Amino acid sequence: MKKSREELDRLHKEKCRELKKVRAQIAADLGVDLKQRECTYEGYCSGTCPKCKSEEMMLNLAIMKRQMESADMKRRVATAGITTAAALSLTGCNATTTTTLEGDVEVVPTVEELSGDVEILPSPEVEDIQGGIAYIESESSSEEIVEGMLVAPETEEWELAGDIVILEETEEEKGNE
Amino acid sequence: MSKDFAMLAINRHRMQTDGKGITTLVALAGCPLSCPYCINQDLLKDTKLLEYISPTDLVERLAIDHCYFLYTGGGVTFGGGEPLLQAESILEFAKVCPKEWNINIETSLNVPFKQLEPLLNGRFSFIIDIKAMQPEIYKGYTGLENTQVIDNLREIYKRLPKDKYVVKVPFIPEYSDEECVRSSVEMLEEIGIEKENILTFEYVIVH
Numbered sequence: 001m002k003k004s005r006e007e008l009d010r011l012h013k014e015k016c017r018e019l020k021k022v023r024a025q026i027a028a029d030l031g032v033d034l035k036q037r038e039c040t041y042e043g044y045c046s047g048t049c050p051k052c053k054s055e056e057m058m059l060n061l062a063i064m065k066r067q068m069e070s071a072d073m074k075r076r077v078a079t080a081g082i083t084t085a086a087a088l089s090l091t092g093c094n095a096t097t098t099t100t101l102e103g104d105v106e107v108v109p110t111v112e113e114l115s116g117d118v119e120i121l122p123s124p125e126v127e128d129i130q131g132g133i134a135y136i137e138s139e140s141s142s143e144e145i146v147e148g149m150l151v152a153p154e155t156e157e158w159e160l161a162g163d164i165v166i167l168e169e170t171e172e173e174k175g176n177e
Numbered sequence: 178m179s180k181d182f183a184m185l186a187i188n189r190h191r192m193q194t195d196g197k198g199i200t201t202l203v204a205l206a207g208c209p210l211s212c213p214y215c216i217n218q219d220l221l222k223d224t225k226l227l228e229y230i231s232p233t234d235l236v237e238r239l240a241i242d243h244c245y246f247l248y249t250g251g252g253v254t255f256g257g258g259e260p261l262l263q264a265e266s267i268l269e270f271a272k273v274c275p276k277e278w279n280i281n282i283e284t285s286l287n288v289p290f291k292q293l294e295p296l297l298n299g300r301f302s303f304i305i306d307i308k309a310m311q312p313e314i315y316k317g318y319t320g321l322e323n324t325q326v327i328d329n330l331r332e333i334y335k336r337l338p339k340d341k342y343v344v345k346v347p348f349i350p351e352y353s354d355e356e357c358v359r360s361s362v363e364m365l366e367e368i369g370i371e372k373e374n375i376l377t378f379e380y381v382i383v384h
Contacts, residue, residue, distance in 0.1 A: 015190055019245075022199065026248045047190060059244035 005044065012047035019048075023055050030062040180269045181229045183207065185217070185258065189242060196281040196302060198251025201239050205257040209287055211320040212308070214349065214380050217258065232270035243275065252279030254304070261288040264296055271300050286329040287321055293329050303333060303342040309353050310346075310361040318352045327368075334369050344370055348379040 003011070020036065027034045034055045041049070183206040191200045204217060206227055212218075230238070239253060246252045253274070255267055261284050271280055282296065283304045307326065309315045315323040333342055346361045348354070353361075358377055365375055 015192070018192065019190060019199075022245060022249065026244050029248070053241065056241055056244060060240070063244060063247060 009044050012045040015047050016045060016049075016052065019052065020055075023052075023059060026059050027055075027062075030059065030066065032058060032062045034058060179229075180266045181231050182235060182263055182266045182270075184228050184230055184235070185223075185226050187238065190245075191254070195254035195256070195283065196252070196279060196304065198249030198279070199242065199245040200251045200254050200279075200281065201242055202254045202256055202283075203235070203239075205255060205260045205263050207262045208257060208259040208285075209262070209321060210259070210285055212318060214382055217256075232266055233273050235270060236274045239274075243278075246275075246278045250279065252277075252281065254281040254283055256283035259288065260284060261286070261292045261296070264288075264292045267301075268295055285319075286326045286333075287319070287323070288329070289325065290329060290332065293332070297332065297336045299337070299341065301341070303337070305330070305333070305342060305344045307344055307346055307361065307365070308349070309357060310364040311357060314349075314353050314357055318349055330365075330370070331368055339371065339374055343374055343376055345376045345378060348377065350380060350382060 016039070020039075023034060024036060036055070039049075039051075182203070185204040185206050186202075188202040188204070191202055192198075194200075195202055208215075242251075253270075255263075260267060260282050267280070267282070274280070279302060280300060281302045281304055283306070285308065286293070286305055307330070308318055308323070310323070310327070312323055315321075315326075330344070344365055346358055346365070348358050362372075362375055362377065366372065
């Protein structure tokens, strides 16, 4: 017998409660305050809602931040010369090593190869980059700002020192899709 | 050939039905079998629901549940339909998705071995619904022979570690009985598949 709407509603609410508990545990581990409160919605429940989704997004963002911080720590350790390993393995990343240059490691990942990223961000292939990861928010399609350095995307060479670039789509680029 | 998925539906927040942790089921279109009790029979016939999506776009769509996948050991389960018909797309998906995501494949295994072989690389786990090991019962229920299924099973047993597959043997009302199920389990054990990798269950017919 197919489930009735009432039964589905009950099952969805039950699932939502379970997921809420899981999110609370994840938030505790990440040190994130989700500001959870009891759901008072009385209508038909589909098992998720904008509030649930916003909590999921907060957690995903916190995870990405933690992985980037961890990767940055690894970069600092590697470039400090503490390790002479040929491969730099970024936490949660499937980075591909290219050549070894004077003990430093060139890592040339494409965005899709970075494990743990929540968003698949459109990005050019990054060449001749040494070091860790910087998160860039671009404000226009013509300029990207990285920690005070201006980088022109029209040039073929990305003149960055020590950073792998992850680009966020501009509103203009999103509109062009 | 395009590596886009022909997809029917996405079902999120599945718990303990498709492998470990919290999983998302991606139902893919197309199946060589004609099982009368197929839970997705109507879905498979409804071409209006069909959506073509690239592996990269699919990763982006599923990424909302990244926190659950990471923390519960969950991930993505490809079902359908017969997901191995879109093996190339699944391989491409595995290249672009976070490596922490487990990828499960719910399959009948009734595909040419060349569709299965590239996925026997240890990245994927298999949930295999064997229907029945007896050829006459299998053909009666699915409309096809099961020779290829058994050959594929032998390859999975040879190539994959035990924690990468489970073989489900259903009790199919009006097609098999307890004795058939027991006999299927024995035949699986003769191939070498161990009891802990075999799960018996019952099809529940939804009217």
